Amino acid sequence: xxxxxxxxxxxxxxxxxxxxxxxxxxxxxxxxxxxxxxxxxxxxxxxxxxxxxxxxxxxxxxxxxxxxxxxxxxxxxxxxxxxxxxxxxxxxxxxxxxxxxxxxxxxxxxxxxxxxxxxxxxxxxxxxxxxxxxxxxxxxxxxxxxxxxxxxxxxxxxxxxxxxxxxxxxxxxxxxxxxxxxxxxxxxxxxxxxxxxxxxxxxxxxxxxxxxxxxxxxxxxxxxxxxxxxxxxxxxxxxxxxxxxxxxxxxxxxxxxxxxxxxxxxxxxxxxxxxxxxxxxxxxxxx
Numbered sequence: 478x479x480x481x482x483x484x485x486x487x488x489x490x491x492x493x494x495x496x497x498x499x500x501x502x503x504x505x506x507x508x509x510x511x512x513x514x515x516x517x518x519x520x521x522x523x524x525x526x527x528x529x530x531x532x533x534x535x536x537x538x539x540x541x542x543x544x545x546x547x548x549x550x551x552x553x554x555x556x557x558x559x560x561x562x563x564x565x566x567x568x569x570x571x572x573x574x575x576x577x578x579x580x581x582x583x584x585x586x587x588x589x590x591x592x593x594x595x596x597x598x599x600x601x602x603x604x605x606x607x608x609x610x611x612x613x614x615x616x617x618x619x620x621x622x623x624x625x626x627x628x629x630x631x632x633x634x635x636x637x638x639x640x641x642x643x644x645x646x647x648x649x650x651x652x653x654x655x656x657x658x659x660x661x662x663x664x665x666x667x668x669x670x671x672x673x674x675x676x677x678x679x680x681x682x683x684x685x686x687x688x689x690x691x692x693x694x695x696x697x698x699x700x701x702x703x704x705x706x707x708x709x710x711x712x713x714x715x716x717x718x719x720x721x722x723x724x725x726x727x728x729x730x731x732x733x734x735x736x737x738x739x740x741x742x743x744x745x746x747x748x749x750x751x752x753x754x755x756x757x758x759x760x761x762x763x764x
Contacts, residue, residue, distance in 0.1 A: 481570055481599030485562055487555050488595040492562060499595050504578050505587050511577030512632035513537035516728050519560050519569040520603050525760040528553055529691045530728075531573060533630065538575040540629035544589040545575065552596065559598045570601045570729065604730040609745060611737040612665060612723075614714065615641040615653035619663045619686040627686055641666035652725070654717060654738065657686040662712040668727030669693040670735075672712065672720040673748045679716065680726075682709040692756075693726045699755040705748070722746035731756050 479496050486497045506512045515534035517527050531549040538545045547555070552573050560569065573596045577587035617640050620627055625634060645653035645666065654670065657663040664670050664687045671693075672679045678700055683689035700707050717723060723735035723743055732753040734745040 479599060481601035483563070483567070483600035485559055485598045486595055487559055487597075492559055496597075499574075499593065500576060504576065504593070505580045505584075505591075506576030506578070506593065509577070509580065509585060509587075510631075510633040511541055511543065511587050512574065513541055513543070513576075513629055514572050514574040514632065515630055517556070517571040518603075518728055518731075519567075519571060521757065521760070522566065523760045523763075524556070524560065524571065525756075525763065526691050526695060527556060527571070530571070531556070533691065534573045534575065537629035537631060538592065540626050541577070541631055542587050542589055543575050543577055543592045546592050546594045555596055556598075559596060563598070563600070567600055568602045570599045572597045572599070601729075604733065608730065609734045609736045610651040610725065612652045612654050612735055613645050613648050613650040613739050615644050615655055615666065617641045617644070618656050618658060621658050622685045627688070630688060638666045650737075654714065655687075656714075657681075657684060662714060662717060663687045665725050668725040668729075668733065670717075671696065671724050671726055671752070672716060673722035673724075673746060674716075674720050676706070676748070678705050678707040678748060679710055679712060679720075680707070681712050690726060690728065692728050692731060695756060695759065696726050696732075696752050699759050700748075700752060703751070703755055717741075722749050724749040724752065726752075 484496045486493050488499050500507050515530045517530040531552040535545040556571055576593045578593050579588045579591035581588045641653045653666045655663050662681050669690045697707050717738050718741045725733040734749050736743055
């Protein structure tokens with residue numbers, strides 16, 4: 478089942494209408510989980526940080542022992558070719574993907590030069606300006622690089638995220654705040670997290686257990702440029718409870734305010750609103 482509608486897929490050198498088949502039953506990626514992707518956005522006539530997403534999907538491929546078949550610039554150009562197939566102003570989710578086709582040693586280690594590639598575009602509206610979430614804790618934690626490919630945006634990581642979300646929703650919440658292997662705050666089940674306390678913006682320091690997002694980095698740069706004190710720190714769940722504002726940072730919605738964490742309530746505060754305003758103001762100047 479697709480996430481969005483009005484899908485177009487670039488596969489084997491050309492654009493196709495719809496959610497086309499891209500993998501075979503015996504492909505390494507089909508049965509051994511060798512898949513990576515990235516997610517960018519097109520909205521308001523803009524594709525913010527698109528090149529950074531194209532570069533990251535190639536880094537992710539290499540982390541799973543694949544050799545990328547396209548340069549970041551080639552992926553960038555393919556994506557813009559696809560965007561132009563839609564009416565101007567259509568909000569899109571942009572997903573370049575790689576997967577392993579043939580296995581080598583014992584069929585488990587992929588052959589690095591046997592790599593599939595596609596780009597999938599889906600029409601997905603931006604979140605409502607009034608969107609907000611309630612979050613809880615989860616028993617599941619983020620893995621470490623020693624036991625999983627936390628340095629890649631890899632499909633094999635997402636079943637763990639799904640467990641987190643399913644547990645949160647069973648408890649009546651929208652999302653979960655997740656601990657790293659040491660019990661410190663890492664991120665949510667779907668996005669990076671920021672806290673605001675007494676005007677200071679705080680976010681977990683990247684420690685190899687979660688993907689330090691492209692949108693996260695953009696918020697840090699924008700907020701610092703606007704004069705905010707932004708700190709990357711080791712944070713606890715008690716820090717979340719003591720915060721004045723909490724928001725999630727992800728490519729799909731850019732900024733999502735958190736209004737409750739296990740009974741602790743927050744207003745959608747001025748820094749949260751400013752982070753979103755600064756993001757789109759920057760995107761307009763960046764083109």
